[in-house]
Amino acid sequence: MQIEELTLDDWSGALPKEGIEVFHTPSALSVVADHAPGELRLYGGFKGEQPVGLFPVVVQDRPVGRAVFSPPPGMGIPRLGPIVMPTSPKQRKRERVNRRFTEAVLEEIEVDDSLTLFRSICTAEYTDPRPYRWADMDVETKFTYVLDLDDRSPEDVRRSFSKSLRREIGDGEELDLRIEREGVEGARSVYDATRRRYEEQGRELSLDWDYVRDLVTQLEDRARVYVARTPEGRFLAGITVLYSNDAGYFWQGGTRTTYQGVEINSLLHWHVIRDIIEDPPIDSITGYDLMGANTERLCQYKSKFGAELVPYYVTESSGAGMEVAKRAYRMVAK
Structure with a gap:
């Protein structure tokens, strides 16, 4: 297995069309490179000239050592990690490619x-983290909610929602308000509302507006901002959605908002879901990732959409000496 450090152009040429997150795209990674606290490195694993694995990492050199993250903390990137592209459908050969690519990358970044x-934090498509466990790393299972929209009508999807969710959407549709897709200006309104909500909870939003603005701008059609306004144009609530080739991702916003006695966030999500079915930014998109399946209070709401609970894996250095560093990482990631 040959490991090479790639340019963004090289990365673009090697990236598969399926099984990637939106932050694996060159446009998103270029923004990460500009804003991440560290150096973005793009590793590719090759069998001859054939790419069989890709792994973006951000390397932070510190006085007491190095930190290698994928994704970097505090940047609102839910998942990143490795992409493995075996050329054979046989299980034995797929496992061998995954194992050899993992071993080669870990050796390249000197995790020993x-x-x-x-x-x-790996993608949901990455289903075999055993090579990390064999490398004496910790492996933890996390979850997300993915709503399957493939070959389904809006009416069919809506019928699968809980009764209370259907009622909430229906109540929202009767309100005198506008829900429209907006650009960077709308993204700023969503960002400001999210920041205020964090402050009310005694927390600090880790994302800078410059980063959010650049990401929404660079992603172009891969980012959509849904905003609810009063008839007079006053901002009520909004959601920023990012898109890979496979799914839309609820990324930012959705702060709890009541208008004329009705919660309107469900109506925002419904507009996103309906657009994925009827007017997707990319024709291959077949799902909506609601996120938030690892927080109990959020699950009580998001499970109402009838989405599938999908696992993904977190791999990290193990050992008592790493516990302090990992706790610091988790604090920043929150």
Whole structure:
């Protein structure tokens, strides 16, 4: 297995069309490179000239060692991690490619060094984290909610919602308000509302507006901002949605908002879902990732959409000496 460090152009040429997150796209990674606290490195694994694995990481050099993250903390990137592209459908060969690619990348970034902290949040498509466990790393299972929209009508999807969710959407549709797709200006309104909500909860939003603005701008059609306004144009609530080739991702916003006695966030989500079915930014999109399946209070709401609970894996350095560094990472990630 040959490991090479790629340019963004090289990365673009090697990236598969399926099984990737929106942050694997060159446009998103270019923004990450500009704003991440560290150096973005794009690793590719090759069998001859054939790419069989890709892995973007951000490397932070510190006085006491190095940290290697995929995704970097505090940037609102839900998942990133490795992409493995075996050329054979046979299970034995797929496992071998995954194992050899993992071993080669971990050796390249020197995770065996006692002063190197490694952490990766893998895509839901990456289903075999065993090579990380075999490398004496910790592996944890997390979850997300993905609503399957493939070959389904809006009416069929809506019928699958809980009764209370259908009622809430119906009540919202009777209100005198506008829900429209907006650009960067709308994204700023969503960002400001999210920041205020964090402040009310005694927390600090880790995302800078410059980063959010650049991401929405660079992603172009891969980012949509849904905003609810009063007839006079006053902002009520909004959602920023990002899109891979496979799914839309609820990324930012959705702060709890009541208008004329009705919660309107469900109506925002419904507009997103209906557009994915009827007017997707990319024709291959077949799902809506609602996120938030690892927080109990959020699950009580998001399970109402009838989405599938989908696992994904977090891999990270193990050992007592890494516990302090990992706790600091989690604080930043929140």
